[in-house]
Amino acid sequence: MIEEEKRRCEMRAHMFKALAHPVRIYFLEKLKVSPWCVCELAAEAGIPKSAASKHLSQLKEAGLVDDEKNGTRVEYRLTAPCVLEMASCAEGTVLENRRKRLGI
Amino acid sequence: MIEEEKRRCEMRAHMFKALAHPVRIYFLEKLKVSPWCVCELAAEAGIPKSAASKHLSQLKEAGLVDDEKNGTRVEYRLTAPCVLEMASCAEGTVLENRRKRLGI
DNA sequence: GACAAAGTTTCCAAAATTTGAAACTATAAG
């Protein structure tokens, strides 16, 4: 594995890592519909806002969401439209796989 | 977050977790071109075959690859075509994000 | 049967992630 290949794989893996948590998927689905602030997302998910904030900063770091400050609130919004298709594809794949394992 | 929503998010996250490792991304890219056996993939990635085997079984468990035994060899092949598009989209997003951070 | 090659599984240590509480910052309102 040459160095350039390695870097590319690390970049891609890093992006998928940001998607590899149920709460972060949930947040992205909410943001698909409209922007939300941290406290609203935290309340909806039923987790402390410190946890919500950390999950959102991971998504932001991966470039999947963006934020904007309004007074004391920070609104998060989806930036990468293809993420939605990814999630749909993922669900399709997982469901198909489950079907196969249970014997078609 | 209702129970059904939770399950769906967990399923999706589980799938992305399988993609969240550089070696597994590397394997998928090799398999994009043609099927390979464990020892070949391990040699290409420069890791022990026990590690390669474990990564491949994670991919298989997520339904992203399938395997077939031929003598002592086990050939792995890609099953989910949309994974390729996902990875491309991911790379695009990450690159765009990096550009933004470095100031357009 | 003995041996070699390919894979998988097991075991355990090391590394990374996740969690919640508490401390801290910033803004708005009284």
Place this chain on the structure above:
DNA sequence: CTTATAGTTTCAAATTTTGGAAACTTTGTC
């Protein structure tokens, strides 16, 4: 200025994931 609200950061503990060596299984060959 004081208080309340929204968010972020820090900390330590708990959990999960990873990595490598060694043991084990299976198949093919001599």
